[in-house]
Amino acid sequence: MITNKEIGRKIKSLRIEKKLSQEELAYGICAQSQLSKMEHGETDIPIDALAKISQRLNLPLIEFLTLEMDAINQQQNYSAFPTIFIKDEQLDIAEHAAILEEELQRTFKPGRPPMSSELNLMAMIGQCYFEIEAYQKASSYFNDCCTLLLNEQKFFYHIDVAQFFIHAAKTEIKCGNYLNALDTLKNGITLTVSNDKMTAIEKLFFEKSQVEYLIGNITQADHDLLQAFYFSNLKEKWSFSSKVKKVAYELELPICKFVMK
Numbered sequence: 001m002i003t004n005k006e007i008g009r010k011i012k013s014l015r016i017e018k019k020l021s022q023e024e025l026a027y028g029i030c031a032q033s034q035l036s037k038m039e040h041g042e043t044d045i046p047i048d049a050l051a052k053i054s055q056r057l058n059l060p061l062i063e064f065l066t067l068e069m070d071a072i073n074q075q076q077n078y079s080a081f082p083t084i085f086i087k088d089e090q091l092d093i094a095e096h097a098a099i100l101e102e103e104l105q106r107t108f109k110p111g112r113p114p115m116s117s118e119l120n121l122m123a124m125i126g127q128c129y130f131e132i133e134a135y136q137k138a139s140s141y142f143n144d145c146c147t148l149l150l151n152e153q154k155f156f157y158h159i160d161v162a163q164f165f166i167h168a169a170k171t172e173i174k175c176g177n178y179l180n181a182l183d184t185l186k187n188g189i190t191l192t193v194s195n196d197k198m199t200a201i202e203k204l205f206f207e208k209s210q211v212e213y214l215i216g217n218i219t220q221a222d223h224d225l226l227q228a229f230y231f232s233n234l235k236e237k238w239s240f241s242s243k244v245k246k247v248a249y250e251l252e253l254p255i256c257k258f259v260m261k
Contacts, residue, residue, distance in 0.1 A: 004038075004041045004043070004045060005041025006041075007038075007041075007050070008039040008040055008042075008045075009039070009041075011025075011053060014057045014059060015057065018057060018058075020056075022035050022036055022039075025053065025056060025057070028052075029049055029052045029056070030049050047226070047229040051222075051226070060218045060219075061222045061225060094128070096128050097125055100121060100124055100128065101125055103121060104118065104121045104122065114148045119148065119164070122144055122145045123141070123145055123163075123167065125141045126138045126139075126168075129141065130167075130171060133174075135171055135175050136175060138171045138174075139168070139171045139172060139175055142171050143168050143184070145164045145168065146165055146184060146187065146188070149165075149191060150187055150191060161192070161197070161200055162192060162197075162203040165184055165188030165204060166204065166207045169182075169185050169211065172184060173214070178211060178215045181211050182211055185207055185211065186208070188204045189201060189204045189205065202228045202229075202231040203228075205227040205228035206224070206225065206228040208224045209221045209225040212224060
């Protein structure tokens with residue numbers, strides 16, 4: 001996401017372009033002095049205020065809060081995956097992938113529940129292939145991780161489950177499979193909702209908003225982005241059972257409707 005200062009510059013630029021004073025833009029939303037601080041990046045910008053500002057400036061909310069499209073396409077962050085082998089600088093990435101694949105074949109036993117270390121190993125192999133732009137192979141490993149997680153229908157300790165679905169989706173985008181990317185993120189949301197993982201739900205809704213934005217579904221992108229912020233704000237307040245949340249999602253009702261007046 002871009003910084004408060006960058007958001008503020010965008011607000012100011014659009015306000016001037018539309019020939020609005022700070023008082024006119026702030027009216028009914030916040031104090032003029034508060035808007036001035038927002039434009040200068042001197043304060044955090046409440047999501048509800050930014051949503052109203054975006055409407056008044058006739059710009060989708062998602063465009064205030066995401067990177068430019070090229071940057072989204074290039075965004076690759078696999079820091080969530082732990083390093084469980086010592087990197088040999090004399091080996092290239094493909095050779096590292098081969099070593100990891102041998103280790104996976106030695107340890108992974110189909111037919112039994114996977115261990116966290118095996119899921120991490122699959123993800124690291126996917127990472128290697130992603131870095132050398134072998135996206136189909138990378139997709140295969142990331143999707144295998146997601147399938148195993150969905151089959152188990154539970155969270156594993158010592159791994160960031162949301163990141164598996166996020167990286168699988170980003171790899172699908174590299175392959176040009178935007179609808180597959182959306183399905184992957186939806187599956188991740190279903191799993192995280194049923195396991196009551198607020199932080200993971202927040203991450204997945206945010207990433208889904210990026211994909212919706214990329215394919216031009218601006219209204220849905222804004223909706224998903226607001227969902228992400230609702231979950232972020234409700235982490236400590238949420239008191240509904242996992243079953244209720246799962247039913248809400250399966251009925252395709254915004255889950256925030258259960259807690260927002």
